[in-house]
Amino acid sequence: MYLANKSHKPFFNSIRFKMIFIFMIFTIPLNAWLIINNNYAMQVVRNQVSQSNKNLVSLYMVLIDRTLEEADKYLYSMITLNTDLLNMELSQNNNNQQYYSAKIRLFNTMSKDINNYKSIDIFFAYSGTNEDLLITQNLSASYYEMEKIVDDIKRIFTDKQFFDNYDYDRWFIRQIDGNYFMCHIVKTGNVYIGAWANAENLMVPLNLVDLGQKGKAILITGSYDPMNNADFISENKINLAYEQNSYNLTGYDEKFLVVGEKSNRGNFSLTAVIPDSVILEKLPYLQKAVSLVSFSSVFIIVFVYLIFLRKVILSPLSRIITGMKNISKGDLEARITLHRTSSEFEFMNLTFNSMASQIQELKIEVYEEKINKQKAELKHLQLQINPHFFLNSLHVIYQLAQVKDFNLIQEMSICLIEYFRFMFRSNLTFVILEEEVKHTRNYLKIQEMRFPDHLTYNISVLDYLMKYMIPPLLIQTFVENSIKHGMTLDDPIHICIDVGLGGTLANPMIKISVYDTGKGFPEDILQQLQLEIGTVNELGEHIGIWNVQQRLRLLYNEQAEITFSNRPDGGASVEIGVPLKIKY
The missing domain is CATH 3.30.565.10 (Histidine kinase-like ATPase, C-terminal domain)
Known part of the structure; x- marks a missing residue:
């Protein structure tokens, strides 16, 4: 019954019709519009470029926020699950051993965990009771730079007014010697735990984005001050203020298009600064080419487009969808049969098959690793007291008691006491x-x-x-x-x-x-x-x-x-x- 209903769906609900319809709706009016209106075309290009870069900036802002969110989750999990943070609230004078043991364990935990957060430079914990700061770092900073950072963190906790208006759910910005850093602190009782990240490190993924020879990706504060490339902004007199749903065209001698996106994790934004000359440099040639080609090619394109659509897009896409459905049903043996097609779909097919194999292998490896870990933990506990060694030692004492060798019994007992005292x-x-x-x-x-x-x-x-x-x-x-x-x-x-x-x-x-x-x-x-x-x-x-x-x-x-x-x-x-x- 389902197949019968599916076969009677109208043609205009198919992907063929939708793609042809979209093609016809946008292609023909766009050709006519580009020929008639040159000035308007420039504005359209700017809008398209700004929207494209707006989406790109939004995407990378999401990535930055996700990086900070992962660090936030770690801080909240430490507050919820790590009991050593509670012991940090004890007075080190009255509970010296318990306090320092908790401090050492907390240091070891954060030192190990920080390796999982490549963009985070520092995890720290602060005991308000003891005014004691504990820091683990994941950066290769000089002693002078590290000393500056530590001093700034200490200033935060010695500033009595800082936490009066502080929002514990958001990251805030610190500036040290012209360098900008992100920081987030959460609190439990009189103990604080926080994360510290260099703004430059958060920008590393954007180094691969092509914004033109003079284009820049810039993090800015809530007051629109640049956290990076400050000299470039000052030299070109660029105003980094932007409208959320539009763009800003600014600059002195050379104009730059500015788009941005606010962060959901703190009072800062990510902006893209693109030279206007790069956007418009090929516009006249494009207009002439569109005017010449549009009328002569519109009828041919429709026929070629239908053939192209089926052979190059729809058939390979159908094979991929079929494979994805099989995987979603739990059939990890499912693979896409390779056919001669475009290089993009060949790459997608090979990647799909490779990922399916990796998922299958990973599932097996995770299961085996879980078993091995359980065995290792069990054997580790067994190492603490070897029952055979203990029983054999008692048997030796028993034999010595039979021959009444009390001196050796005493020596053996003392040795066993010292042995198990160390093992415990x-x-x-x-x-x-x-x-x-x-x-x-x-x-x-x-x-x-x-x-x-x-x-x-x-x-x-x-x-x-x-x-x-x-x-x-x-x-x-x-x-x-x-x-x-x-x-x-x-x-x-x-x-x-x-x-x-x-x-x-x-x-x-x-x-x-x-x-x-x-x-x-x-x-x-x-x-x-x-x-x-x-x-x-x-x-x-x-x-x-x-x-x-x-x-x-x-x-x-x-x-x-x-x-x-x-x-x-x-x-x-x-x-x-x-x-x-x-x-x-």
């Missing part, structure tokens, strides 16, 4: 090297009591490095790996730990070497470790090494290094290098 606080981002070495030595004592005459070790550390910071469990993880995979009941194992200074004078590093006399890494596992390919299997083996690799990447980016090898005389070797970090 291993969620810290950094510990001092001295604590990590002490924990590793304690772990080796426990294993030595579990496997007497099968395990020996020595630890060599430079004393002056003991107060520097490293991630927790950095050494113990690889010691545990050596015992787990390298020790057998037939052959004893010896583990060596050396900690020294490496790197260069400009970039000194703590160099940690852990090697043993065991059987070494299997070749396939060694190759995966060297290429940083995940080696965690379903049993959770090597998850500790994976954990260390991920933490080093998150904490140091590309500044940390870790290498794996097998020693020529047997045994596995791990070399770790981390930047020197003083205890804070």
